[in-house]
Amino acid sequence: MxxxxxxxxxxxxxxxxxxxxxxxxxxxxxxxxxxxxxxxxxxxxxxxxxxxxxxxxxxxxxxxxxxxxxxxxxxxxxxxxxYGDYGKKLIPSEKEGMSRVLQRMHEAHNNFQHAVIENIIYYCLQIKQENRDQELLETKYEIARKEIQRWEDYLMEVHEDGQTYLVGEDFSMADIYLYPHVAFCVRFGLDISKYPELAKYYNTLAQRHSIQKTWPPTWKSSEDIYRFLVPL
Ligand SMILES: N[C@@H](CCC(=O)N[C@@H](CS)C(=O)NCC(=O)O)C(=O)O
Incomplete structure (x- = not known):
């Protein structure tokens, strides 16, 4: 620095x-x-x-x-x-670990962001209920739920292996790419209890110091206001 x-x-x-x-x-x-x-x-x-x-x-x-x-x-x-050597190393240097972290990072960014955040949450936040195209909305829900289920399945494997983080035993950049998306969904209507593995992941990582410390301050004071806007 x-x-x-x-x-x-x-x-x-x-x-x-x-x-x-x-x-x-x-x-x-x-x-x-x-x-x-x-x-x-x-x-x-x-x-x-x-x-x-x-x-x-x-x-x-x-x-x-x-x-x-x-x-x-x-x-x-x-x-x-x-600053790879400062604090926590977030992308491993060895090839195998790096490949797994990079893959989940970019999957979270490209797939979760598009299929869930942009496809359904932004749509519902931007288009008033009475103006939404119901057929399109159903397709959007289907795409979003399928994508969330995919991460639920990934996390089931993680938890079955006795691990906590998206990739292996270590917190990584893959978690940093995904976690804010998941928290955003929860804030706007995802009933995370329908996805037990994702819920476990969400609650466990919420305790991590870096996540707690930087949790959006305005979210703490208005937790329930938006909870049912985009039921997922
Ligand atoms: N692709 C950008 C997106 C940045 C972005 O959309 N920022 C929003 C806040 S989440 C913003 O600044 N919006 C205000 C505006 O566009 O006027 C990134 O990942 O940094």
Missing amino acids: SGEKMKLYWFSGSTPCWRVQIVLEEKGFYDKVDLRHVDFYKQEQKSAEVTKLNPRGQVPTFVDDGININESHAICDYLETC
């Missing part, structure tokens, strides 16, 4: 931001980061200060040692690549 403080523009409740925050905590940097909370209600993400660094006017927006990098997955990978 250089002498200049890392800087993170973030918003409470943004899962892309949360992902980066977990990595920063796992690496032992979080307390030293210049954290700038951006108020979406005031459109601060579109301010000149942010758009100068991130023309999309989005968070996370990150600066390290004068280097500006955005996009949550890019930031996570950057931190692990540049």
